Amino acid sequence: MTVMGDDEGVRERKRRETRQRIVDAGLKLFGRHGYEATTLDAIAAEAGISRRTFFHYFKSKDEILISMQAGLGEQLSAALRAQPAHRPPLDAMRAALLALVAPYSPESLLAIDRLMHSSETVQARKQASYIRDEAMVFAALREHWPDEPEPQMRLLASFAIAAVRLSLDTLSREEGRRPLGTLLEESFEALEALARHR
């Protein structure tokens, strides 16, 4: 007998839970022994699944970490679409980024950042995923501001992702002294100054 319409079947719930157990196991072991030294066997054991099953949830070991920062593209695109279309895209981007970033705590961002730096392949994959984010943001820009010239929108998308990347870098370099929002603002000011200063 089904008691309440939770609209999520047992299958979906279990799948979500297992996925989470894998992520937890991965983060725990990566944190303890480092990324490279942690084998998939160990992660599978810790998560209570077989090694083979791991690959039904993630295509590769690094995906565990990449999944942590996945969603930047989608989220930023969504935040952009929430902006009024009559605003200049650069201003809209600034607002969207600030809104997006507000909920994150520096500590959690720093912790993830540290793990990302522990392996070359992870580092590489992270950059690649930024490129995907960039493409997604570009698509959103084109859709929302179809009259703006394409090269400018490509550059804006690229700048937005670079701003996030540089701000996270600086956050990490400064060990969280200044909040991410401030660092993002700094990037926008740098952009204006750079273009004006000639």
Next chain:
Amino acid sequence: MTVMGDDEGVRERKRRETRQRIVDAGLKLFGRHGYEATTLDAIAAEAGISRRTFFHYFKSKDEILISMQAGLGEQLSAALRAQPAHRPPLDAMRAALLALVAPYSPESLLAIDRLMHSSETVQARKQASYIRDEAMVFAALREHWPDEPEPQMRLLASFAIAAVRLSLDTLSREEGRRPLGTLLEESFEALEALARHR
């Protein structure tokens, strides 16, 4: 008896030649069967060395391709240092990039670009190497223009690499219709327009 001071010993010459044979073998086989389907055994055989020896020349399979685009950071840094220090950095960057890019033919750039797209790992490594280039360019900027604010120089380095990346993308998308120099100019104009337009 040594006949002429070629200043390159047999050892160095052989090493250079072997490295080149590996690259040639790799490109040939990647082009024929694709990146993933080409094993290191096949490359080693084609280059006339043992599989183990391959790893004395490259850390990994993807390095063969990455080595193709390596040097962007160094070259751009050098081109920057050749610019007069009283010029505004953005103008200097534009000149440096245009000078740097002039000698390359669209065909060779397109061919390499196609190979880079054939594998996810290669793609990822390529992006990672862009990040290293960016860091190198930033260092050169700071050295040459120590009085400019740091965030602006970080952003400029990031913009320069993004401009190269976007221009190569467009070159590939347009199948070489417009030369790389033109596309780079377009990026610089987009930057100005983007920052002004508010």
Next chain:
DNA sequence: GAAATTTATGCACTCAGTGCAATATATATT
């Protein structure tokens, strides 16, 4: 409750990459 789908697992396999020890080749020394 039976049939159809989806998920979990074991097994055998390929291939990238590493450590180590032995051999071959190039350079330096006398």
Next chain:
DNA sequence: AATATATATTGCACTGAGTGCATAAATTTC
């Protein structure tokens, strides 16, 4: 020219990531 030393090449055995396939277990559908 012979020898010592440094560097390059190779084979071998190993670890670990990732895939294909076939089978068993669980979930959903009817």
